Amino acid sequence: MTAQDRIKETVTTNDVVLFMKGTKSMPQCGFSSRVAGVLNFMGVDFNDVNVLADDDIRQGIKDYSDWPTIPQLYVKGEFVGGCDIITEMTLSGELDTLFSENGVKFDQDAADKIREANA
């Protein structure tokens, strides 16, 4: 299976997927760490894909989304954004809406706490 096929299968068979440097328990880049941290804190059940463990995926994910940077968040197969976009969406509440609309469970209190702490 090509890298593009593997990526497509991963993002379409899992509701929430984060392509990141490192893993959700041990991120290896500040930007990946920030997004994984938000999802962990919000109690979102997500799949992490460590691009540092696979060069084909590391390049392939950039081609797949036409997006040059890691991390990349996918919800229900759709590319949502990178670190800056996820941060903005978290603080504006748009991420809550996106998760709700797609039936992704998350801790609303935790999401509100992030916004209170960054108000």
Add this chain to the structure above:
Amino acid sequence: MPITAHEIETLLRESFPDAKINVQGDDGSHFAAEVIDPSFKGKNRVQQQRAVYAALKGKMDGSNGELHALALTTKAPE
């Protein structure tokens, strides 16, 4: 080769001649850029930031890219 905030701004200016552009950062690899451009109107953030990355012409690309980290803020003018 390190890149400067000024070079980033020059690259962005070529693609966004009418934009309000603000680039911060002086360590040669970590920068923050804000781009406010009329062409962003009606585009979502992913589309806006893709346009900015395209303007940077591969400088973000992986290990060969000169730019390791660019924090981006994009929006259309109010």
